[in-house]
């Protein structure tokens with residue numbers, strides 16, 4: 001509205017940006033350097049993708065450690081990966097309308113509705129790609145890679161179809177346009193209580 005914005009003093013005005021995080025403010029990511037045993041490579045030398053991949057891998061490792069009954073990586077199957085993906089849905093920020101909702105199939109609903117928030121298909125798809133690569137970089141064999149399991153592929157396809165219907169978005173065509181905003185949200189750490 002007002003074209004004359006005070007950009008020059010931006011650095012001092014960061015406090016005025018109200019960061020719009022609903023509910024859990026788990027923005028503090030895993031990369032705190034507090035007494036971790038791993039040799040932390042300096043993050044500045046790594047690309048965004050590499051950083052994200054490392055964070056995702058740590059998050060998954062934490063998920064395995066918190067798993068009941070305990071689960072080791074070597075015994076991890078595609079079914080466990082699906083469990084992990086469903087677990088992540090509670091942190092999702094993408095509205096997925098159910099078929100009874102009047103906004104089912106509307107890309108831009110004009111009003112709020114009580115439909116659940118989920119992880120966007122694009123986020124899950126990219127996440128699985130990173131974890132799949134990380135698994136093999138950490139010594140896992142491609143043949144036993146749980147992130148490449150058929151069940152995971154099928155699940156992702158199912159989520160894509162469901163979300164494209166529910167949100168009225170064709171993922172095929174929009175592919176090289178700007179990614180949906182919820183892709184840049186990093187994964188929250190599993191409950192570390």
Ligand SMILES: [Zn+2]
Nearest residue numbers: 097101113115
């Ligand atoms: Zn809805």
